[in-house]
Amino acid sequence: LRSDSLSLPFAMDRMLVLGRCSNEMWVHARPSEKKESFKKREFAIDVYDENGRLVIEIHKIRLDNKKNEHSVSRSRRDLSGKIILNSVKEDEGIISKDNIGIIRSVKEKGEGKILNISSDDKILKDLISFLSIILQIEPTKLNEYTSLQDIGLDSITAVEFMKNINRKYLISLNSAKIYDVKNIKELSRLVKREVEKSATESSKDLNVQDLERKKVFYDGKIDKQELVRLNNIVKGKPIFWIHPGDGGVEMYRKLANFIIRPFWGIQARGWNSRMSPILGIEEMAKHYAYIIQKNQKKGEIEIGGYSIGGLLAFETTRVLQQQQREVKSLTMIDSIYHSNNKNVLNELYDEQFERSIYLQTINMMLYVNKFSVGGVLKDHLINKHELDSVLDIKLYKKKLLLLAIQKGLDSTDDEINDKVVRRMEVLKSYEKDKYHIKDLPDRDSVNCYYLKNRSGEFLGEFEDFFPFSNDLISDSGDKYWKEFEKRIPNFELININSSNHMSMLQEKRSFAEISEFCKKLYE
Numbered sequence: 001l002r003s004d005s006l007s008l009p010f011a012m013d014r015m016l017v018l019g020r021c022s023n024e025m026w027v028h029a030r031p032s033e034k035k036e037s038f039k040k041r042e043f044a045i046d047v048y049d050e051n052g053r054l055v056i057e058i059h060k061i062r063l064d065n066k067k068n069e070h071s072v073s074r075s076r077r078d079l080s081g082k083i084i085l086n087s088v089k090e091d092e093g094i095i096s097k098d099n100i101g102i103i104r105s106v107k108e109k110g111e112g113k114i115l116n117i118s119s120d121d122k123i124l125k126d127l128i129s130f131l132s133i134i135l136q137i138e139p140t141k142l143n144e145y146t147s148l149q150d151i152g153l154d155s156i157t158a159v160e161f162m163k164n165i166n167r168k169y170l171i172s173l174n175s176a177k178i179y180d181v182k183n184i185k186e187l188s189r190l191v192k193r194e195v196e197k198s199a200t201e202s203s204k205d206l207n208v209q210d211l212e213r214k215k216v217f218y219d220g221k222i223d224k225q226e227l228v229r230l231n232n233i234v235k236g237k238p239i240f241w242i243h244p245g246d247g248g249v250e251m252y253r254k255l256a257n258f259i260i261r262p263f264w265g266i267q268a269r270g271w272n273s274r275m276s277p278i279l280g281i282e283e284m285a286k287h288y289a290y291i292i293q294k295n296q297k298k299g300e301i302e303i304g305g306y307s308i309g310g311l312l313a314f315e316t317t318r319v320l321q322q323q324q325r326e327v328k329s330l331t332m333i334d335s336i337y338h339s340n341n342k343n344v345l346n347e348l349y350d351e352q353f354e355r356s357i358y359l360q361t362i363n364m365m366l367y368v369n370k371f372s373v374g375g376v377l378k379d380h381l382i383n384k385h386e387l388d389s390v391l392d393i394k395l396y397k398k399k400l401l402l403l404a405i406q407k408g409l410d411s412t413d414d415e416i417n418d419k420v421v422r423r424m425e426v427l428k429s430y431e432k433d434k435y436h437i438k439d440l441p442d443r444d445s446v447n448c449y450y451l452k453n454r455s456g457e458f459l460g461e462f463e464d465f466f467p468f469s470n471d472l473i474s475d476s477g478d479k480y481w482k483e484f485e486k487r488i489p490n491f492e493l494i495n496i497n498s499s500n501h502m503s504m505l506q507e508k509r510s511f512a513e514i515s516e517f518c519k520k521l522y523e
Helices: 122-135 155-169 175-180 184-201 208-216 250-256 281-295 308-322 351-369 393-406 413-429 469-473 482-487 508-521
Strands: 009-017 026-031 042-048 054-063 071-077 083-089 099-104 113-118 227-229 239-242 263-266 301-306 327-333 447-453 491-496
Touching: 026 122, 054 155, 122 155, 122 184, 155 175, 155 184, 155 393, 155 413, 175 184, 175 413, 239 281, 239 308, 250 263, 250 508, 263 281, 281 308, 301 308, 308 327, 327 508, 351 393, 351 413, 393 413, 447 482, 447 508, 482 491, 491 508
Parallel strands: 239 263, 239 301, 301 327, 327 447, 447 491
Antiparallel strands: 009 054, 026 042, 026 099, 042 054, 071 083, 099 113, 227 263
């Protein structure tokens, strides 16, 4: 940070980080709630990414009184990641007791433009801020009587708008509610009612910071949608398989029907609910170990997973052993680990990347939806060549949602887009680039069965449907199982005849080999 006779922040109450920063940021700065806060130079600051998502909350930031100038900082985040400060003085009419400065920073030439609005209603102010950011409309053109239907809020931007509201106020309003109100004022009243209702149901001692932390990290609580019974067997020791990259476990259901013991799938938090995913492979593993022990109080544990599910199963095994639980078998289907694992989803990305991630996420939903249909699976997916890659991003998403419905996703475009956003959050949450494999505490006690795709192909015929999966997974041409083999003495490599990694549980031949092996293992 650098300063030219500016008022600088020297203290703050707390800062809450909700997501990753992007190249282009929006800053919503306002005096703190108390009337005397402006005189004391105390401000609250909300920071939004270029898509209008709230990523940082700063509470009660206090400025020093350098040269006795009433000023607030305007920030621009350049491409090198540095924060540059520029002065905006009170006598310019930008900041006052009754006005909120909304600052949009830019990465091109020129300074950020500062906009003004006035309102006594904090929720109303936030709604106008969100709308101005998402729709790129000056706040001065919006007021409490503005109709949400008349300002260009479509199904996609409505989901983003409501997501920001829900995250800001920790409520769970559906985006369809937007169409039930006449204007912004009515929506602000609806949000207020939901906030009051939520506050009544919550613990009085639970503050915002604690609640957000519990939504992100392992918290010792189980969402009822995380553990899924995959067969009808109730007697015998249970088997637990952890979700692959998509986050769901439906692709295990066909396999589970061949097993004569209870077969459970563990889904990613947030995959089928509005809870935020747990962040990081190690944190997920702690949570999954807790789920398993809650449902199997004693005895040897048997665990497995396909693709990244096998990596999660390995890490969960490590946690279970740390907690003095014995793991009898660990089954991994073509799970990949490299010391240089990368997760491009956590990097800054442009519109072309955003198109690719939407296409990939929707195709994964179609893939799981049509998994047990039979026939040629790729006929049910959307080829990247069916879409014009230079379309405006909003038009691209709309066409993609329409194709998804035509291909068999039985939902409205609003519901599909909501699911896409949640699936993308799950994909981001793995942070594979931050995970480093560690030795098992009791490496000699577990038997590991590694079912490897003999062909070595990762995507194969699916390359035009999952455009950047190779970047997410790492190069599959290397001996990607070696790190597991090195760490487990009782490691058995079993080659499965499959044309590619994606088809291992779908192709008849490869599925027959996998199901036959699992039937014998889990007798």
